[in-house]
Amino acid sequence: MQASASGRIGSVRTATRAVETAQGWQVEGEKIFISGGDQDMTPRILHLVLARSGDQASGVRGLSLFLVPSHDDDGNRLPVTITRIEEKMGLHASPTCQMTFDAAPAELLGIEGEGLRAMFTMMNHARLDVALQGVAHAARATAIARAYTATRRQGRDGVTLDAHADVRRMLDDAETLAMGGRALVHLAMVEMERGEHPDLVDFLTPVCKFTCTEAGVTAANLGMQALGGYGYLREYRIEQTLRDARVAAIYEGTNGIHAATLAGRLLRNAGGAAATAFARFLAEAPEALDVWQRARTVLLEAEDPAPAADAFMRLTAHAALVVVWQRFRAAADHAPDPQRLRHLAKRAAARAPLLMRHYADLVVLERAEASSCGQRPGCRAALGNPGGPVPSDRGGFKPRRSVATGSPAPAR
């Protein structure tokens, strides 16, 4: 059963252990945020578990991947136990479980010590899958809002809601997010299948994950707003889309982590090969390339790219979408509704320079603020405690303690 990113990364820290016995491998430890950790749809669940097969000092080279069944071949429950099912904002069709493995029989998958590499291969696929969830949420929100606003009449002149300029803006924005996101993931997945530009796939993967999951939430918000009060009711289903979409920006690595990866590792490692592959991709949109390259240089010169990572991710997404919408526009004659596609492409092309300039300037600003802070003694310390003393009695929660380790479970 596929685990969520938090579960997987958490697994490294909560130190699930694997021991080889005379009866084969056994896994022991605790996992959190396991999607579909249990269900009644199949007689048996096969858990894919990353566990430490070497000693603690072996680091990531001591992690191996295991297959851990919930039941044996005779249907008897094995020591794989659900200790908690989380109550969530949405995603109610997917039980999110906390579970313990108590010397559970396991089968080694692949090579011992190569577990993390295998896991990351799967996670890169999973990140594009989650990006597609965002696309689906955006498309679903657009469909609900279109259908509703095309029939509901509003205002003194009795026109349908979608004839109002502000509603039209929201429908256009939502559809642009859905279509642009879908094309972006399509590009990344085709490149992944082809295998000719792995650096470009590396670069596009966090961009897709961040951009499309944000698109899902934004489009759901726009769609709900287009429905007005009815959008807030369960009956029209768009509030479910919003609740379900929200988690996609969090799981499979929070969007903040993907932004940090982009601004850090993917700009710098291997001589910036991934970023260079992306620059080649942008070559067909010279103005977008120019803006993006300058921001890339600013970040490469920054001591710490983290403060500007969010702005740089947004700039990168808008630059990539310039290429996407140019291609849409060039192919518009083949669309079911060429006029509509041309309208959206033209609209996107007109807005992209404004958005890119905004985020490029924000990259420069964040970088300047971070370096000016770095030069003034005590500056970071002064910012270290947002809002003064922490009112610990006001947050309304107690950090949960991990059953297995006694320490607070990892947050993200």
Place this chain on the structure above:
Amino acid sequence: MQASASGRIGSVRTATRAVETAQGWQVEGEKIFISGGDQDMTPRILHLVLARSGDQASGVRGLSLFLVPSHDDDGNRLPVTITRIEEKMGLHASPTCQMTFDAAPAELLGIEGEGLRAMFTMMNHARLDVALQGVAHAARATAIARAYTATRRQGRDGVTLDAHADVRRMLDDAETLAMGGRALVHLAMVEMERGEHPDLVDFLTPVCKFTCTEAGVTAANLGMQALGGYGYLREYRIEQTLRDARVAAIYEGTNGIHAATLAGRLLRNAGGAAATAFARFLAEAPEALDVWQRARTVLLEAEDPAPAADAFMRLTAHAALVVVWQRFRAAADHAPDPQRLRHLAKRAAARAPLLMRHYADLVVLERAEASSCGQRPGCRAALGNPGGPVPSDRGGFKPRRSVATGSPAPAR
């Protein structure tokens, strides 16, 4: 009992009627989206109802305000019936009711035919109240996120989450939204009490409603993101803040309606007196005033301000917040944590020019697109059907029919 904006405006259209009989006034008709339409906390509920006391041709001058009790003095139920309680995304402590009045005894409030004026007086108060709900949601989200990220440790170096640059960005943004919004509503409410600048209050009211309810949603999203996976769980309560905050952008007039009011009536009526009052308010921030005045001129020259209304509202909000943060900065020595307030003020001041330029350019762009569309024959028609044929079987809803009128209930 205070009704929601949809209910009130709907009342005009669903034509709740009032008839004067020998036993006094009686009200008949249907109301939708009535907040707290029924509850068990008090033995009697007094409904404030706008109803038509004149004939249909009398227009708004035929609307009067009535007090309609749910029970008589002996505790007997009067013909005031709840026909439905809505299932909503959030706001579960407030039952949202559909109700019918069937010749219910009523008491005229104020002067016959002056009902709408009385209602609007109350609604302007209510809009600032809803703006404060947004402020409260933003402040609550900030408090939860601060408390959580100050204690939860994350990453290899074991620092608390709030030491990470991207988390700090989210905390700063959320707190800036909460503080800026609170100060903006404070300004408007003080002016309302003083009564010296009613034009400024008229102008600031939709700005507060739009800006602060957006702030509530945005800060709740930021706070949830700062908590990561735990933010999506009910246990940490921030998902409730997000669900509850979302409705504030919809009720008391959707934010789109407030943006349209600002770009339309408040820029144009009475020689633009409200906008001129706002320009005087901006005088202490000359650069913000300059950007805003140019956008105001663009909108005044536009045939139809509606397409640019959203961008103009956002520009206006950012301009107003420049004044707010200048005042915060000037008064920082008196704050509980002067260093923190100065940090947020400096940060806001650095970002405001970027945001204002972005939305000012978007105003120009929206206006240019709208007028170029107006000149090309068939352009509006081509845009009138977003996404081609409407897949009416995919939206998953049937328009609900109003019990009283047989026509679909008003949407927003």
